[in-house]
Amino acid sequence: MKTERSELIDLLKVCACILIVWHHLALYSPMAVVVSEWLPSLHDFLFEYGLLAVQVFLVVGGYLNGKSWSRVLADQKIQAMSRIWSRYTRLAIPLFVALSFAVLVTALIRPFFDHISLSAAPTPWQVLAHVFFLQDVLYLEAFSAGVWYVAIDFQLFIMAIFCAWLAHAWQGSSGTGLVVRKALLLWGALTLVSLFVWNLNPLDEIWGTYFLGAYGLGLCIGCWRYANLRYSYFHLNLLIILVGALAFAYQPNIEWHPI
Numbered sequence: 494m495k496t497e498r499s500e501l502i503d504l505l506k507v508c509a510c511i512l513i514v515w516h517h518l519a520l521y522s523p524m525a526v527v528v529s530e531w532l533p534s535l536h537d538f539l540f541e542y543g544l545l546a547v548q549v550f551l552v553v554g555g556y557l558n559g560k561s562w563s564r565v566l567a568d569q570k571i572q573a574m575s576r577i578w579s580r581y582t583r584l585a586i587p588l589f590v591a592l593s594f595a596v597l598v599t600a601l602i603r604p605f606f607d608h609i610s611l612s613a614a615p616t617p618w619q620v621l622a623h624v625f626f627l628q629d630v631l632y633l634e635a636f637s638a639g640v641w642y643v644a645i646d647f648q649l650f651i652m653a654i655f656c657a658w659l660a661h662a663w664q665g666s667s668g669t670g671l672v673v674r675k676a677l678l679l680w681g682a683l684t685l686v687s688l689f690v691w692n693l694n695p696l697d698e699i700w701g702t703y704f705l706g707a708y709g710l711g712l713c714i715g716c717w718r719y720a721n722l723r724y725s726y727f728h729l730n731l732l733i734i735l736v737g738a739l740a741f742a743y744q745p746n747i748e749w750h751p752i
Contacts, residue, residue, distance in 0.1 A: 502553055509546035509553075516543025517638050547642065548707045554646065555653070555711025559680070562657050563719035566672045573658040580650050584643050585624075592623065592636045612636055629699040641699075648701030649708045656680055673719045680716070684709030688740045706740070 519525055519539035529536040562571075599611050612634060619636070622628040626644035628635050635641060660676035687705035697703045710733065717729055 502557070505549050505553060509549035512539075512543055513546040513550075513639075515539050516546065519543065521638055547704075550642070551649075551704055551707035552711040552714075555649070555708040555713075556715040557711075558650070558653060559712035559715025560719075561715075562654075563673050563676070563716035566657060566661060566676060566719075571654070571658040571661045573654050576654055577651055581647065584626075584647055588640070588643050589623075592640070595637050645701050645704055649705060652683065652701060652705065653680065653708070653712055656683065671720060673716055674722070677713060677716050677720050680709050680712040684713060685736070688736065689743055693744055 516539050519528060519536050520543075525536070596612070596615055600614065603611055603614075615636060619628065619633050622631050622633050623636060623640065626647050629641050629644060656679040657676050660672050660679055663675050664670070664672035683705055687702055687709060691697060691700075691702040692704075692706050694703075701708075714729065717726070
């Protein structure tokens with residue numbers, strides 16, 4: 494049976510998963526001090542560059558969503574709320590199972606093992622904040638180091654699907670052109686605003702707008718061929734390089750802030 498699954502994308506996600514796990518081990522695990530003493534170069538590399546895996550997840554996630562939505566934009570009305578709810582359940586159910594297990598294990602070992610990587614006993618307010626992915630926005634301690642990404646992913650999904658819904662409404666009122674092109678225009682505009690405005694303040698990394706530059710890049714690439722533009726992927730590559738060079742020149746001193 495023919496499938497559109499990309500082995501390259503699967504490989505990128507696997508490598509990114511391994512890198513981010515090693516990053517967290519180098520940052521939070523009880524063995525982090527030992528690794529820093531025995532393998533200082535490896536520890537420094539994982540600490541400084543392990544978060545680059547997040548960019549892979551963002552671009553790939555945006556690409557897959559942009560590609561998926563572009564196929565149906567012209568054919569059906571965008572059911573934004575149902576898609577948002579579907580995304581929430583897809584993220585929340587496995588996350589809550591994993592967090593429940595993590596909280597239980599932490600509670601069992603906390604009396605026998607005192608380490609900074611162990612979270613404190615959860616409060617009802619923390620639990621409620623995690624249900625709505627608001628723990629970082631409310632400046633509450635997360636139950637696990639990677640929960641922040643789930644919240645950011647959900648925020649990015651909402652922003653992207655809202656743009657798709659807006660493009661569909663725009664198409665209905667104008668009646669001309671392609672709805673995919675309108676979505677590409679909206680996604681591209683938000684991507685540029687993120688790169689040159691929202692992404693400049695590290696304190697804003699609790700919001701999806703901070704990461705929209707990478708996610709929006711994936712969205713634009715995913716819907717590029719469906720927009721039927723006169724420009725090829727070669728021109729798209731040149732455009733990405735140009736935007737990247739301008740963004741780097743605009744903010745050359747980039748610092749990673751582990752979450």
